[in-house]
Amino acid sequence: MLSPGSCLGPYEIQSPLGSGGMGQVYRALDTRSRQGVALKIIGGPQGQAGERLARFQQEARTLAAIKHPALPALYEWDTEGATPYIAMELLEGETLHERMLRGALPPDEAMDLAHQLALGLAATHERGIIHRDLKPENLFITTEGRLKILDFGLSKALPTHLDEHTLIQRPETSHPTQVGTVMGTVGYMAPEQVRGWEVDSRADLFVCGILLYEMLFGRRAFSGDSSVETLNAILKEEPPLRATSPGPYSPELIALLKHCLEKNPADRIPTATQLASRLEAIQRKGVALRGLARLLPGRAGWVALALATGALGLAAGHHWTHQDPPVLKRLTFRQGLIRNARLSPDGQEVLYSAAWSGGPLVIYSTRPDSPESRTLELPEGDLLGLSRSGELAIAMGSRPIQSWMWRGTLAVVPLAGGAPRALMERVIAADWGPGGSELLVVRNLEGRTRIEFPSGHPIAESSGWISHPRVSPRGDRVAYLEHPVSGDDAGYPVVVDRQGNRRVLTESWPSIQGLAWKGDEVWFTAAEHGVARGLYAVGSGTPRLILKVPAPLTLHDISLDGRRVLLAKEVMRTGIQSLRPGADRERELSWLDWSLVQDLSADGSTLIFNEQGEGSGAAYDIYLRRTDGSPAVRLAKGAYPILSPDGRQVAAVAVGVPRRIQILPTGTGDARTLPDSGLETFHRLRWFPDGKRLLVQANRAGEGTRLFAVPLDGGPAEPLTPPGHQIFGQPISPDGRHIVTRVGEQEDRILSLDNGQSQAILGLLPTERVVRWTPDGKGLWAVDLHEMPCPVHRLDLATGTRKKLLEISPEDLAGMTVSNFLLTPDARGYAYAYRRVLSELYLYEGLR
Structure with missing residues (x-):
């Protein structure tokens, strides 16, 4: 001791x-x-x-x-x-064992804990780790209601998921478990564990069923007078579900419990991800009162349901009183993108930054009692924050540097008037502390996004990107949205204190943008599927839905008294424009609502793109479409699809766990999946000119993003660069010996695969991205997507001479940004993805 x-x-x-x-x-x-x-x-x-x-x-x-x-x-x-x-x-709180000493858990609490457990197991199983000793003593409930899985001392690494680079040892190099050895705790083991057989992740799922049963019913699923009798019950008996199912639990929940507790692993629910999904679906429907209504069919059932609901309401201290519906007021009436908006300290004035009708980003002021907006006498830029003392934080010259992420020079200026005082360059976001003297800033440095509060004092960072940081009303914490993948707005809300202690509030959302504090709660706008974001609130437990409309919402601010909420309703679309070689005008080639072009064939005749919006159910469907306007053909599900040099195959990252690279035929033939190369968190794929290897931007366990060569014959992935390298466009030279890479925020450079040496690209501007090499390998095509129209130049590698080729200029620029620009090698054809966001700003009163 x-x-x-x-x-x-x-x-x-x-x-x-x-x-x-x-x-x-x-x-x-x-x-x-x-x-x-x-x-x-x-x-x-x-x-x-x-x-x-x-x-x-x-x-x-x-x-x-x-x-x-x-x-x-x-x-x-x-x-x-x-x-x-x-x-x-x-951790502060108690174990599940200690909690269950007080009896069965309320259904909503039991379901929430089981859902958190399933999500945690999904993460461990994805990495090839099974726990093998789940039990109430090894599950901890924090004072905030978060579940923590403890004691991985008996965990086992599955050999199909690991390689020599993984931080976790292979089974043969750690403590091996021989077949016939029983590992686990009596009463919390799967039948195959009891028999000493080889186990996989489904053994953990059986124990999930045991734990959920015990939380709901307040007794063991399998028990006996001795350990031998308990183990025999696991092998041969069924828990008394039938006798208890006429209670408050729905048939869907009973069916899920039975599915978890199947004796044969092949009949059991197959993955923790599916278990989490089914638990979430049952939570949405309700697990307790539905069962009560089924006991008394017809009118009597609804009476019983109303009485039960009333009893719950009175027990919680609420009364059945009429509540007025929320009142809303539209504040803006022009077409374009609203970047940020804030309420004045008294709640009577609204400040916002917007780019109307394709014009520059400008800061405006309006009042709820007036339909007019006036332009503030400030430089072009973005509104970042408004202090309680009436001082603005703005980003002068703010421009998009990636999808969703903008950056400019941080300056402060009194709302009453005066010239801005520049403080810091390359700032992504900012906010004021409650006293009005401290500034929070978010900056992108050396490839990582960092929060400083106050400025100069780092408290959090991310290898992806961070958005919408807001200081709490007391100034002791910061809430923000973390997006793990650059250029993707999927992510989750996080709270961090001044010492850097960080707490993730919810699981990840496919789209999440907009956040503000309301008292001790964090309100945010996020989408469960696609991009149709609703308004949610979260404190220490499960997030609750506040408002949903048939359009994406973005939360901008909440008044100090919590009565007024500033929301933008948005019309969003990602589409495709293409110029076929020989054509005299562009053609619209979008398919559904979120068509993101990924590749263009060398002759300009064929596009490969993803659909991942509402129309496809956010499914990452891969489509092939001819640029003559022929209907699109769906190939499969997958991310980052790329066309082979001969146009006969598509390489993509398979959606699912674990993620693997798949090769799909564009015509007849069978799809195949490449062996696990030990890579994860894929970002981009490209074909080498010989069609025998892929250039892959990805991570290995415990490492940063780097570039690898992955052979199609199943050989191991070969690292080509140190961590930190990224690729854009078509970076591989025609002879396959050079690639264009970018490290962090530095300029693009040419890397030799022969000797590992890199060289600067003469004539390339900091705001430009390389699109591809010229066919002779002596030049590069580069585009500047920060300007509109977007200019495309040819750069001579020997001299740095620049020659303008064309400009990309969509007819309607309102709310428009251009990304993923693709060019044929001879520069006679091109395609690009555009994103259009049209915003309307509303003031809501009465949201609870």
């Missing part, structure tokens, strides 16, 4: 938290950051030291490799003298 005040490494012991077969856990203080941690060390009989050490290391490697809200964060693992230790997130 360690005594309070003693130190282990940089950690000062404060008090014991618990002990078990593996060792002891202490509350400790990191003397470097002054942050509280949970410190776990090995203990127990000396004869089992080797096995305990192996399991201890297995747990550390698992937590290091898998970062998810349902797993405690790992800060460090090391050895001090002869004592190994793990420093991890300090």
Whole structure:
């Protein structure tokens, strides 16, 4: 035992938290950051030291490799003298075992915890890790209602998911489990575990069923007078579902429990992702009152349902009183994009930045009692924040640097008038602290996005991008949206305090934009599917839906008293324009509502694109379409599709877990999937000119994004660059010996695959992106998508001479941005993706 005040490494012991077969856990203080941690060390009989050490290391490697809200964060693992230790997130709350000592859980709480458990297991299973020792003692419920999965000491790595680069050891190099060895806890094991057979992720799902049963009914699913009888019950008996199903639980929930508790793994629910999806669907329908209504069919059922609902309302302290519907007022009436909007401290004035009718981004002011907006006498730019004392934070010269992300020079200026005072360049977002003297800023530095609050003091960062940061009313926390993939607005809301302690509030959403505080709640706008964002609120539990309309919403601000909510309703579309070689005008080739062009054949006759909006159910469907306007042909589901040099195949990233590269025929033939190359978080694919390899921008476990060559014959992925390299356009030279890469925010450079040397590109402007090489390999085509019209130039590699080829200029520029510009090698044909966002600003009163 360690005594309070003693130190282990940089950690000062404060008090014991618990002990078990593996060792002891202490509350400790990191003397470097002054942050509280949970410190776990090995203990127990000396004869089992080797096995305990192996399991201890297995747990550390698992937590290091898998970062998810349902797993405690790992800060460090090391050895001090002869004592190994793990420093991890300090959790406040109780175990599920302690919670269930008070009886069955309310249905909504049980379902929420089961849903969080399924999501956490989906993340571990995706990385090839099965827990094998799920039980109430190993599940922790924080004071905020978040579930944490503990003790991965018995976890097992599946060999089909891992390679020599993975942080978690292969089974043969860690503590191997022989067939016939029983691993787990009596009462919380799958039948195949009881028999000592080889197990996979479905064993964890069986135990999920056991745990959900126990939470709902307040008793064990399988029990006996002895361990042997309990194990026999798992093998041969069924839990008493039929006798209890005429209670408050719906047939859908009972069916799901039975599906989890199938004795044969092949008959069981196959994945944790599917389990989470079904739990979520049942939660939406309601798990308790539906069952009650079914007991009393017809009118009597509805009477019983009303009485039960009334009883619940009275028990919660609510009365059946009339509530007026929300009142809304439209504030803007022009066509274009609204970037940001804020309410004045008294709530009587609205400030917003907008680009109307394809014009520049300008800051305006309006009042709810007037349909007119006036232009503020400020430079062109974006509104970032408005302090309680009436001082503006603006981004002068703000321009899009990626889809959704804009950047400019941060300046401050009094709302009453005066000249802006420039403070900082390359700022993405900003907000004021409640006192009006501290500024929060978000900057993109060295390929990572960072929050500083106050300016100069980093508290959070992301390898993707960060949007909509807002300081809490008390100034002690910051809420923001984290988007893991650059250029994609999928993500989740996060709260971080001034010390950098971070808490993810919800799981990821396919589209999430807009956030504000209302008291201690965080309100945000997000979409469950596609881009039709609704308004949600979240505190310490499950997010609740506040408002949904048949259009995407973006939350901009909430008044200090919480009565007024500023929302933009948006019409959004991503489409395709193409100029076929020999044609005299562009053709609209969009298919559904979110057509994102990915590749164009060398002769300009064929497009490959993704559909991932409402029309396709956000399914990442791959389509092929001729540029003569022929109907599109759906090939498969997949992301980042790219056409082979001969036009006969498409390479894409298969949607699902684990993600693999698939090769699809454009005509007749069979699709095939390449062997697992150990890569994950794919970003882009490109074909080498010989058609035998793919250039892939991806990650390996524990590493940053880099470029790999992946052979189509099933060979291993070959790293071509250090971490940090990205590709855009068609970066491979005609001879396949050079590629154009970008590192972080630096300029594009030419990298030799022969010797690894890189060189600058003469004549390339900082705002330009390389589209592709000229056919002779002596020049590059480059486009500037930050301007409108977008100019395309030919650059001579030897001299840096620039020659303008053409301009891309859509007829209607309102709310328009251009991306994914593709060009044929001879520059006679092209295609590009455009995004159009048309915004209307509304003021709502009465939203709760």
